[in-house]
Amino acid sequence: MERVLTKNFELPESHTLQVYEKTGGYAALKKALGMQPNQIIDEVKNAGLRGRGGAGFPAGMKWSFVPQNTGKPVYLAVNADEGEPGTFKDRAILEKDPHRMIEGVMIASYAIKAKTAYIYIRGEFDLSYHRLEAAVKEAYAKGYAGKNILGSGYDCDLYVHRGAGAYICGEETALLNSLEGNRGYPRIKPPFPAVEGLFKSPTVVNNVETLAAVPYIIENGAAAYKKIGTEKSPGTKLFSVSGPVMRPGIYEVEMGYPMRKFLHEDVGWMRPGKILKAVVPGGSSMPVLTAQEVEEVNLDYESIASKGSLLGSGGMIVIDDSVCMVWALENLAHFYSHESCGQCSPCREGTGWSYKVLRRMLHGESKKEDIELLLDIGQKMAGKTICVLADSLSMPIASYIGKFRDEFEAHVRGDCQRCRKVH
């Protein structure tokens, strides 16, 4: 497989402009500036590139929604707020190859006719933030950003904007509110950002990894990109693998690659003494897959969806048999209740209540009805809120109980062997 996103990751000084240029960097931007914006959008549409931030929305289509006749400026906002538990791929791009993303940002900005692009980076990031800032400076100095980019007459400013610690700001409309200097509250949609986003103007929000794939597509064409992956899920995807496996880390995988093969051959399977029980394939909010399902599934949108889960961000959390699923779910319920922005009562109350119920279940103080109660809370908060954070807990609740009900029952009875053993 040809690597689209990580080909420079192992090179020394891969984060510098010098290395990026030496390996052909910014040739795609030159090419793009000689094309019509519409042609670029068509190319990205034809490539079938889907958003890598979690929702999987087709990138070219999103760009084509931007109205060009409103008289208002158009903005690009880059989502580098990576915070979904289990996900650590954008941080790697920013640390190891920030110019690839910047080149994608400039091409996307040109395609949607944006004059300003903001990169909203997670406040906790340290090395990645400094490398990104340095890369932006280098890009300005070489005329890849700013006025009259590469002599084309096209101007576009590029700014890095640091967050300040709030998971919810990864949700695209919360991100826009945060960029405007507000609390990071998600907005009601519609209007969608493409029509009315930042400063009430048309705005495209894209994930770091999505944009980092764009230079390849422009340089090599949609057809070359489509040659990689499956018919419906073209290209490559980054997976960040965590848990007690031999080689946790970041992998660029051709879409459609069998998950079993991936975990065996690439990741090196489980650490000695650990038995695979389950895998969360796409960040902590996604439904869990059982070890049996891991055998049967391929790493692409359709195959994972056929097992009732989602590819999401590609944050792959591998869970071994010593881990109690009640304990795991309690941990996630704590996360989502802590991160709920509190605007919608079903989410604010539902995530907090789920956490409380799970907490007492974990400590052997629950009744049998609590299992049904959890499912009920989950169901009642899903789909009824401004953003999908409520669903992000509802989905694990339904799938953990659905697939590992015996472990929840053991907790109700007060005889979980796992919790006695490990915790």
Place this chain on the structure above:
Amino acid sequence: MKAERFSEASEREIVELLTRYPTKQAALLPVLWVAEREFGYIAPEVMELVAKRLDVSPAHVYGVVTFYTMYQKEPPAQFHIQVCQTLPCAMMGCDKIIEHLKNKLGIKAGEKTKDGRFKLSTVECLASCGTAPAMRVNETYYENLTEAEVDRLIEGFNK
């Protein structure tokens, strides 16, 4: 705390930041970072100064400062230890690291040592799940933690 004006260096930074956005308010998060760097933490007086500088209400600034977890609202410890406690780190033994730190520093999570040198916090996923357990001390990430590694780090900080 007195915070009547920004230093010249901070003011220069703020002027540059303001060129980046079509509204003054949009510079609020970055200006708060500048303010925190200059004054050490964001006391009510600092919020008022920022509000005045950006022509927004102090209440708005207060609302924003309290929404985001990273702004320091009180005098910070010299070393703020933030250990990730989310599922991937939990599976890889962050509980042991947190217990170890509690015993070593003689404080609970959320507390500061009496001499003001250390604060211990548990935080959510730091996007270091593949190198779990992970923590941040002030701005810097430390990954693949073991108890021995934590001992070494604390010893280094104590020098």
